[in-house]
Amino acid sequence: MGIRPRIILIMGIFSLIATLIIGAASYKLTERNAIIEAKQKGQLLFHYILAYRQYFKTQQRALVMELVDENRFYPELMSGFLVTRGIWDVFVEENKGYDFKQATIDPLYPPNKADVDEIKMIDTFRQSPDLQMMEGVIDKNGEKYFYLAYPIKIDAKDCLRCHGDPADAPKDQIEIYGTENGYHWQFGDTVSAYVIYVSIQEALASAKQMAGMLFLVGIGCFFLALLAMALFLDRSVIQPIEYLSDRIEEISQGKNLQESFRPEGDDEIGILARAIDHLRLSMMRSHKGKEHGRD
Numbered sequence: 001m002g003i004r005p006r007i008i009l010i011m012g013i014f015s016l017i018a019t020l021i022i023g024a025a026s027y028k029l030t031e032r033n034a035i036i037e038a039k040q041k042g043q044l045l046f047h048y049i050l051a052y053r054q055y056f057k058t059q060q061r062a063l064v065m066e067l068v069d070e071n072r073f074y075p076e077l078m079s080g081f082l083v084t085r086g087i088w089d090v091f092v093e094e095n096k097g098y099d100f101k102q103a104t105i106d107p108l109y110p111p112n113k114a115d116v117d118e119i120k121m122i123d124t125f126r127q128s129p130d131l132q133m134m135e136g137v138i139d140k141n142g143e144k145y146f147y148l149a150y151p152i153k154i155d156a157k158d159c160l161r162c163h164g165d166p167a168d169a170p171k172d173q174i175e176i177y178g179t180e181n182g183y184h185w186q187f188g189d190t191v192s193a194y195v196i197y198v199s200i201q202e203a204l205a206s207a208k209q210m211a212g213m214l215f216l217v218g219i220g221c222f223f224l225a226l227l228a229m230a231l232f233l234d235r236s237v238i239q240p241i242e243y244l245s246d247r248i249e250e251i252s253q254g255k256n257l258q259e260s261f262r263p264e265g266d267d268e269i270g271i272l273a274r275a276i277d278h279l280r281l282s283m284m285r286s287h288k289g290k291e292h293g294r295d
């Protein structure tokens with residue numbers, strides 16, 4: 001194989017590998033950014049939820065408790081979990097791509113029931129009591145989400161008034177939720193987790209698109225560079241070498257020894273050309289010497 005196809009083949013393979021690496025790196029970087037952004041959004045939402053929860057607990061509920069007959073229990077006014085869920089339901093109507101769940105192994109309110117993945121998260125929190133938070137990427141109904149999970153522990157005896165023995169629970173609660181689910185929780189147990197989901201589906205799709213575009217643009221640029229190099233090789237290396245090898249051939253056969261050529265440039269080809277020209281001159285001299293000797 002000649003120099004030209006060999007160099008072009010090698011450069012072509014390297015260009016292909018380089019563009020593939022650029023495409024893959026771009027995908028990884030955009031994916032990482034999408035996850036960082038999703039995490040920031042998830043944390044912000046969670047902090048807002050907790051802030052409202054705190055305000056509800058310390059300001060609103062205390063007042064409601066004073067105003068309402070102590071035997072009555074209105075979950076919409078008195079359960080922080082219900083209020084949080086209610087506010088979230090309104091929020092998510094206008095804000096697609098997010099989900100939030102107070103995922104619970106055995107909940108009072110059935111839609112709060114933890115799914116397979118959430119049960120695993122709760123189990124992990126149970127096994128590592130010091131773990132404050134979990135995060136990761138998860139597939140939910142065929143869509144990719146970044147999730148943040150925080151444990152919910154039965155950390156007050158008061159919780160068991162409503163989640164312990166149904167006989168102790170407020171009558172209003174039993175009327176609304178029944179006595180089947182959401183009871184017999186244990187003090188100190190991690191029964192549930194707040195889980196926030198932020199969709200990264202679109203971000204990943206555009207990361208893929210961008211990687212594809214970069215790949216194509218990269219291939220285009222390398223193709224132009226290869227073309228330029230092929231032209232340069234042809235003009236500055238291949239043609240001079242072909243010319244010089246023809247000349248050496250002639251000189252070796254003693255032909256056209258008078259025909260001088262002006263070696264150009266001081267690069268390697270120029271040096272080679274000068275050397276060949278010296279060869280031509282010395283061949284010419286020795287030819288002349290022989291002719292004189294014969295005389």
Ligand code: HEC
Pocket residue numbers: 073075079081082085102104106107108109110112152153154155156158159160161162163170173182191192
């Ligand atoms: C006065 C009764 C009452 C008390 C006290 C109470 N809860 Fe609840 N809790 C409820 C009700 C009612 C719901 C259902 C909310 C809904 O419909 O979303 C609920 C929901 C929950 C949920 C969501 C899962 C589910 O069961 O639907 C968790 C988790 C939870 N409570 C944990 C706690 C913890 C922890 C405490 C103590 C800090 C506590 N609760 C104290 C009544 C109570």
